[in-house]
Amino acid sequence: MTNSPLTLIEVESLARSAHEGQTDKAGRPYAEHLAAVAEGVRLRGGSPEQQAAAWLHDAIEDEALSLTSLDAAALPQTVKDMVLAVTKRPGEAVEQYAARILATPGALLVKEADLAHNADPVRLSVLDDATRERLSAKYANIRSLLGLTTP
Numbered sequence: 001m002t003n004s005p006l007t008l009i010e011v012e013s014l015a016r017s018a019h020e021g022q023t024d025k026a027g028r029p030y031a032e033h034l035a036a037v038a039e040g041v042r043l044r045g046g047s048p049e050q051q052a053a054a055w056l057h058d059a060i061e062d063e064a065l066s067l068t069s070l071d072a073a074a075l076p077q078t079v080k081d082m083v084l085a086v087t088k089r090p091g092e093a094v095e096q097y098a099a100r101i102l103a104t105p106g107a108l109l110v111k112e113a114d115l116a117h118n119a120d121p122v123r124l125s126v127l128d129d130a131t132r133e134r135l136s137a138k139y140a141n142i143r144s145l146l147g148l149t150t151p
Contacts, residue, residue, distance in 0.1 A: 015055040018064035040113030053082035098145035
């Protein structure tokens with residue numbers, strides 16, 4: 001086994017494979033969201049490590065990868081730290097979640113790109129009114145807690 005870290009292409013492949021068969025709330029392949037978040041990080045000037053974390057940002061939460069798999073992956077610790085920071089834990093207070101993101105170097109940009117894609121009006125437009133309103137309020141709340149002013 002090699003000690004060199006996975007390339008971004010390899011991280012993308014890992015993420016796509018891990019999320020294979022999963023769809024978002026609109027029924028789209030989940031990898032489309034991962035790609036959009038990774039691109040959002042890149043466009044915001046994010047480092048390759050932040051882009052890698054963007055590809056994996058939902059892997060633990062969505063049970064696409066186990067904590068053991070993430071820990072064993074040939075990734076810099078900074079990438080693993082960012083992935084864990086943006087992973088919402090069951091029953092966790094949103095304030096605690098936001099504090100962890102803010103305390104983890106690089107994680108805020110990953111979450112900012114995630115929220116921007118989640119709150120995309122085109123993406124939200126295909127959802128029913130109740131779901132759209134619930135998610136919009138949820139995203140606005142976490143943006144506020146993170147000090148992010150614009151979507």
